[in-house]
Amino acid sequence: MTNELDRKLFIGPRLRRLRRDLGLNQTKMAEDLGISPSYVNLMERNQRPVSAQILIRLAEVYDVDVKQLAAGEDDRSLAEISELMRDPLVQDLAVPAQEMRDLVENCPTLALALQRLYQAYQQTQRRPDDGTATALPFEPVDAVRAAIENARNYFPELDEAAEALAGELAAADSELFAGLAARLQSRHGVRLRILPDEVMTGAIRRFDRHRRHLLLSELLGPSARVFHAAFQLGTLEQAATLDATVEASGLADPTARRMFRVFLANYFAGAVLMPYGRFFAAAEATRHDISVLGRKFGASFEQVCHRLTTLQRPGAKGVPFFMIRVDDAGNVSKRHASGRFHLSRFGGTCPLWNLHETFRAPNTILTQQLEMPDGSRFFSIASTVAGTPQPFPRREARFAVALVCEMKYAPRLAYAASLAGEPMPIGTNCRLCERTDCLQRAEPPAARPILIDEWVRGTAPFRFDPPRRGVDPA
Numbered sequence: 001m002t003n004e005l006d007r008k009l010f011i012g013p014r015l016r017r018l019r020r021d022l023g024l025n026q027t028k029m030a031e032d033l034g035i036s037p038s039y040v041n042l043m044e045r046n047q048r049p050v051s052a053q054i055l056i057r058l059a060e061v062y063d064v065d066v067k068q069l070a071a072g073e074d075d076r077s078l079a080e081i082s083e084l085m086r087d088p089l090v091q092d093l094a095v096p097a098q099e100m101r102d103l104v105e106n107c108p109t110l111a112l113a114l115q116r117l118y119q120a121y122q123q124t125q126r127r128p129d130d131g132t133a134t135a136l137p138f139e140p141v142d143a144v145r146a147a148i149e150n151a152r153n154y155f156p157e158l159d160e161a162a163e164a165l166a167g168e169l170a171a172a173d174s175e176l177f178a179g180l181a182a183r184l185q186s187r188h189g190v191r192l193r194i195l196p197d198e199v200m201t202g203a204i205r206r207f208d209r210h211r212r213h214l215l216l217s218e219l220l221g222p223s224a225r226v227f228h229a230a231f232q233l234g235t236l237e238q239a240a241t242l243d244a245t246v247e248a249s250g251l252a253d254p255t256a257r258r259m260f261r262v263f264l265a266n267y268f269a270g271a272v273l274m275p276y277g278r279f280f281a282a283a284e285a286t287r288h289d290i291s292v293l294g295r296k297f298g299a300s301f302e303q304v305c306h307r308l309t310t311l312q313r314p315g316a317k318g319v320p321f322f323m324i325r326v327d328d329a330g331n332v333s334k335r336h337a338s339g340r341f342h343l344s345r346f347g348g349t350c351p352l353w354n355l356h357e358t359f360r361a362p363n364t365i366l367t368q369q370l371e372m373p374d375g376s377r378f379f380s381i382a383s384t385v386a387g388t389p390q391p392f393p394r395r396e397a398r399f400a401v402a403l404v405c406e407m408k409y410a411p412r413l414a415y416a417a418s419l420a421g422e423p424m425p426i427g428t429n430c431r432l433c434e435r436t437d438c439l440q441r442a443e444p445p446a447a448r449p450i451l452i453d454e455w456v457r458g459t460a461p462f463r464f465d466p467p468r469r470g471v472d473p474a
Contacts, residue, residue, distance in 0.1 A: 012046040065314035140256035154312035162271030234268035287414035350426040369423035377407035
């Protein structure tokens with residue numbers, strides 16, 4: 001932050017966006033900041049820098065996070081626009097990186113429109129061309145993920161309510177699960193019962209609204225029981241906040257709205273299990289040691305990883321992490337982000353990422369330095385996790401979970417204490433990656449001519465023309 005204040009900040013587009021979000025005209029903002037309307041106009045047009053004094057005044061008057069206002073471009077949107085511009089359909093245009101940054105910063109709504117169009121285009125590419133389709137199918141999962149990412153996976157009203165609830169239960173000196181069960185009973189007339197799997201008939205949670213019974217499967221472990229009890233309490237006590245947040249998301253599809261509401265109730269449950277203030281302090285004190293945090297808060301590896309992606313409170317921000325969960329076939333079933341990472345929305349992940357090796361070393365935390373084709377570097381922490389235990393012969397679900405941050409944040413992590421060696425060069429996915437020497441390549445990059453030579457067989461599965469210097473976008 002000191003570096004931001006020491007240099008001249010030209011953040012006109014973000015200042016203009018803030019003013020419009022607040023519903024103010026330039027005259028009103030000038031009055032609030034104690035400057036002239038003409039100076040506000042000059043700052044918004046980047047003809048005058050925003051001084052440290054004005055930044056502090058903005059924080060005081062409008063209660064905004066100065067770090068966020070003084071930060072760079074929207075990294076997530078920029079990463080997606082960069083992916084779009086690497087597509088063979090437009091790659092020959094060689095759009096400079098600066099133009100992409102200008103688009104994201106100056107015209108964020110237009111950038112979002114391009115992302116949606118590209119998503120629709122990708123859906124048509126994945127569907128069979130049998131001539132029968134007349135309209136693109138709506139993907140509620142993608143819509144909900146977009147709503148979560150637009151909020152940077154941080155919902156302050158739910159976080160504050162969960163923290164207050166956890167504080168009340170702690171003040172009552174009751175064990176968390178027992179406290180949640182007692183509150184459900186005393187305030188809402190809901191009796192919590194643990195039942196055998198054969199009675200639950202495959203469900204792990206069921207709410208009987210008529211009898212006012214919350215039924216949980218005995219297969220659930222301690223942290224999962226707390227989570228589901230908090231989920232149900234959240235749907236009862238935070239109904240108005242859940243509804244308002246869904247409404248504010250702009251989601252119109254009924255399925256997407258219900259799915260988003262369930263996600264928000266899950267968010268609340270995680271925040272009860274790991275209250276923001278205590279969890280943030282513990283994360284910093286333990287240098288984000290996931291295992292230790294799990295012990296402190298009685299949470300699973302996956303629950304801790306997810307919670308670490310939500311630490312976006314102004315004045316108490318955590319490391320901006322990206323989280324992904326995949327199965328052993330490479331399918332992505334969960335992705336949350338408060339930071340940036342070049343992961344394609346479509347297709348698999350790079351096989352050179354040791355995220356996939358965790359299935360060969362269960363319950364072992366693997367770390368890795370990563371380097372993307374554009375030179376950006378990241379640090380990855382990955383391990384396997386298991387779903388709810390299942391009676392024989394059913395097999396519990398198995399996943400690999402990875403937590404990723406930019407390399408500049410790695411020194412804040414316990415796992416990077418002995419950081420050494422060169423990073424692993426990986427790609428977004430095979431279709432978008434143009435590394436010519438990858439032994440794990442599953443398919444050639446799109447729109448690159450494949451070089452066929454029946455007399456030569458190289459170690460890489462495909463040979464193709466490398467990108468021409470100065471043509472492909474940076």
